[in-house]
Every structure is written in C-alpha cells, then in structure tokens.
Amino acid sequence: MAVVAPTLDRNVELSRGILQHLFRGYGPRDFTVRFWDADEWLPDAGQESKFTWVLKHPGALRSAYVPPTGANFGAAYLYDDFDVEGDMVEFVRLGNYLHHYANKNLTIFDRILLGWRIMKLPNTPKPREGHKAAKMEGKMHSTDRDRQAISYHYDFSNKCFELMLGPLMTYSSGVFESDDEALTPAQERKLDMLCRKLRLKPGERLLDIGSGWGGLIIHAAKNYGVEAVGITISKEQAALTRERIAKAGLSDRCRVELRDYRELDPKQPFDKMVTVEVLEHFGGSTFPTFFKKCYEVLKPRGTFMIQQITLSGTEDTTAAPDFSRSYVFPDGELTPVSTTLRAAEGAGFEVRDVECIREHYITTCRHWLANTENYHDEIVSTTSEAGYRMFRIYFAAACYGFLTNVYNLHQVLVSKPDGDCVSGLPRTRNDWYSS
Numbered sequence: 114m115a116v117v118a119p120t121l122d123r124n125v126e127l128s129r130g131i132l133q134h135l136f137r138g139y140g141p142r143d144f145t146v147r148f149w150d151a152d153e154w155l156p157d158a159g160q161e162s163k164f165t166w167v168l169k170h171p172g173a174l175r176s177a178y179v180p181p182t183g184a185n186f187g188a189a190y191l192y193d194d195f196d197v198e199g200d201m202v203e204f205v206r207l208g209n210y211l212h213h214y215a216n217k218n219l220t221i222f223d224r225i226l227l228g229w230r231i232m233k234l235p236n237t238p239k240p241r242e243g244h245k246a247a248k249m250e251g252k253m254h255s256t257d258r259d260r261q262a263i264s265y266h267y268d269f270s271n272k273c274f275e276l277m278l279g280p281l282m283t284y285s286s287g288v289f290e291s292d293d294e295a296l297t298p299a300q301e302r303k304l305d306m307l308c309r310k311l312r313l314k315p316g317e318r319l320l321d322i323g324s325g326w327g328g329l330i331i332h333a334a335k336n337y338g339v340e341a342v343g344i345t346i347s348k349e350q351a352a353l354t355r356e357r358i359a360k361a362g363l364s365d366r367c368r369v370e371l372r373d374y375r376e377l378d379p380k381q382p383f384d385k386m387v388t389v390e391v392l393e394h395f396g397g398s399t400f401p402t403f404f405k406k407c408y409e410v411l412k413p414r415g416t417f418m419i420q421q422i423t424l425s426g427t428e429d430t431t432a433a434p435d436f437s438r439s440y441v442f443p444d445g446e447l448t449p450v451s452t453t454l455r456a457a458e459g460a461g462f463e464v465r466d467v468e469c470i471r472e473h474y475i476t477t478c479r480h481w482l483a484n485t486e487n488y489h490d491e492i493v494s495t496t497s498e499a500g501y502r503m504f505r506i507y508f509a510a511a512c513y514g515f516l517t518n519v520y521n522l523h524q525v526l527v528s529k530p531d532g533d534c535v536s537g538l539p540r541t542r543n544d545w546y547s548s
C-alpha cells in the first residue's frame with residue numbers, strides 16, 4: 114500500500130507568504146512565528162528569538178489586517194486572533210515597522226497583491242468579548258464627554274491599577290537614580306521633586322488638577338504641611354482617594370473633590386498648583402481655556418507645575434494613537450511642549466523652567482509592564498483577558514515610544530507675576546537640589 118504524504122495546511126503556506134512579503138526589509142528577523150497547527154517559522158540563522166508571534170487560527174492575519182488600521186491590528190491581539198509570547202516591547206517594534214512599511218513603502222501593486230492574498234484567508238475572527246472599544250457621545254472635550262472618556266479608562270478597576278502601578282498608585286513617570294531601582298522609591302522621588310520645584314511651604318493652599326488616587330496631595334500634605342486639594346472627574350479615583358486620605362490621618366488638611374477644572378471658583382484662589390500628565394486628555398485646542406482658568410485661580414506670585422507627556426518631532430510614526438483612542442484613552446491627544454508653552458504664555462504666565470526627563474519613563478513603563486505580566490491571573494479576574502491585553506500592549510507601546518523619542522516627557526514650571534511683574538522666585542534653583 115502506498116504511503117501518502119501529509120497534506121500541508123494551505124492557509125499556513127498562504128500566511129507565511131503574506132508575512133514574507135511584509136517582513137521584506139526587516140532584518141535580521143529575530144523572532145519566531147508559530148501557526149495554529151504548531152508549525153514554527155524560526156528566526157534567521159544566528160538570531161535568538163526575542164518573542165513568538167502566535168497566530169491562533171487560519172484567518173488570524175485577515176482579522177488583523179481587514180481593515181488595515183492600527184486599531185484593528187491591536188484589537189486582533191486583544192481578542193486573541195493572535196498572541197505574543199516573550200518581549201512585548203520588541204513585538205511593538207515589529208508592529209510599528211509593519212505599520213510604517215505598509216503606509217510608506219508599499220506600491221499600488223504590492224497593496225493589491227497583499228490584499229488579494231489576505232482576502233483568500235478564511236474570515237473567522239474570534240469573538241470580541243470583554244474590553245470594548247470606546248463610544249463617546251457629545252461634543253469633543255465638552256464637560257460631559259470628558260467625563261465619559263475619563264470614566265472609560267480610570268474607572269476600570271482600582272484593584273487592577275494597584276496591581277499594575279504598585280502600592281503608591283502613581284500613574285505617571287517616576288524619577289530613577291538607576292535603571293535597576295525599584296518603582297516605589299522612584300515614584301516617591303518624583304512626588305518630592307514636584308513639591309520642591311513648587312517650593313511648597315506650610316499653610317499654603319495647593320491644587321492638584323487631575324489628582325488620580327491622591328498620591329501627590331497626600332505626600333504634599335504629609336511632608337510639606339500644605340492644605341492640599343485634588344480634583345478629578347473619575348468617581349472611582351475620588352472614592353479611593355478619600356479612603357487613602359482618611360487612612361493617612363490627613364483629613365484635616367487634604368481633600369479630593371469630584372470636579373472639572375472648568376468649575377473652579379476664582380474667588381477661592383490657590384498659592385500653588387500642579388497637574389501631572391493630565392493635559393494629554395484635553396487636546397491642544399482647549400489649552401487656551403485651560404490656562405486662562407488656571408491663571409484666574411492662582412494667586413499673584415504663585416507657581417504652577419506641569420508634568421506632561423509630549424509629542425516629539427512633526428510626524429506621528431506609530432499606529433499606537435489609532436489604537437489608544439479606540440481602546441485606551443478616548444479623545445486623548447499628545448502635543449509638542451511648544452504648544453503648552455505658547456498657551457501658558459498666552460494666558461499671562463511666565464515660563465520659568467523646562468526640564469526633559471524622557472528616559473525615566475522608559476524605566477517606569479518597563480516596571481508597569483512587568484507588573485501587568487506578573488499579575489496576569491489577578492488582573493483578568495478583576496477585568497477580562499481583553500482588559501489585561503489592553504494594558505499589556507499599551508505599556509509596551511508607550512515604552513517603545515519613549516525609547517524612540519516619538520514621545521517625550523517634560524516638567525514645566527510657570528509663574529504668575531504680581532502687578533509689578535515681580536515673580537517672588539529666587540535667583541537660582543539651588544534650593545531644589547540641596548538636601
């Protein structure tokens with residue numbers, strides 16, 4: 114009886130051909146592709162595999178590329194059309210290459226050929242269960258729509274955020290003395306750096322716009338003796354912040370209000386103000402309104418500290434914003450630091466200091482990504498597998514963005530001079546760095 118050779122899965126060969134086309138120019142290839150039948154396409158000779166891209170079913174590439182958007186490619190990962198085993202940041206590097214290659218280098222003939230091959234794959238996407246794409250209603254950056262956008266991300270799960278961010282629950286970059294330093298001391302150092310740059314003094318009134326889970330206002334009230342007020346439009350953040358303030362025994366001089374910044378009363382001004390990685394939610398078109406309101410509620414000779422993720426260069430070179438606006442931060446927008454400075458000066462502020470601390474965010478994102486991966490089961494139990502994957506790919510994409518200087522991080526100090534144009538600030542920054 115004749116021995117019949119095993120039949121190769123034609124969809125494996127078709128998918129391999131599509132990937133060979135897409136990988137042209139990406140080399141040497143230092144990752145593995147595993148197909149749904151367990152067949153593996155190993156890295157190029159001499160290369161160690163940094164990660165394995167696991168295609169979970171014959172139509173995986175069709176699910177990822179139809180339609181050919183960054184949001185859809187990311188959604189294919191969220192809903193398990195494919196998985197990634199190993200270094201997620203390196204996978205994002207590949208994803209960025211594929212997006213850039215497809216948008217910049219493919220000829221019309223290439224696009225037609227690839228589209229024809231992809232459409233020959235079966236249309237069998239996985240069910241899209243768990244974390245859903247954001248659906249915003251109303252006018253962009255209206256008070257009501259901003260509340261929807263903030264609730265979508267920050268009301269996700271307080272327990273989930275604690276697992277990912279660590280016990281301080283500080284959702285912004287730390288300041289590290291070395292790459293191997295733990296996350297908590299780096300976050301404490303960042304909180305203290307902000308307070309020192311503001312030159313907080315006992316009895317002053319401090320406002321934190323977008324105060325998160327209260328880490329900064331608690332630190333400032335406890336260590337600098339100020340009356341600290343935080344505002345947020347996240348109900349979950351406000352509820353937990355109140356618990357943390359009470360636990361710290363600071364209810365007499367520290368509080369949080371569920372309030373939009375546009376609702377602040379100029380008749381109750383503050384000595385100092387701070388906002389940490391919040392302008393990213395507002396959109397550049399709202400900056401004049403934002404800074405005008407901040408100018409109104411800050412006392413003369415007061416200072417305002419801003420920590421902001423900014424956009425470097427003139428071109429967005431990743432697919433991350435497309436995915437982020439759909440599944441992570443709806444209506445979010447990064448702008449160059451020059452946009453912030455221009456709007457602040459337009460409102461009457463004087464720019465006193467600008468510092469770039471981009472490299473610290475690379476290390477911060479790696480900590481958050483490691484925490485997320487280490488607490489996979491716990492995070493899934495509080496959210497869903499798709500929710501876990503959203504944070505995993507988001508932290509990896511953010512890390513890659515800071516590594517490649519697509520994203521930057523700036524601390525900006527502005528002041529409100531009095532009627533005689535006196536800032537009240539010392540001539541040097543020596544007090545910031547003295548012990």
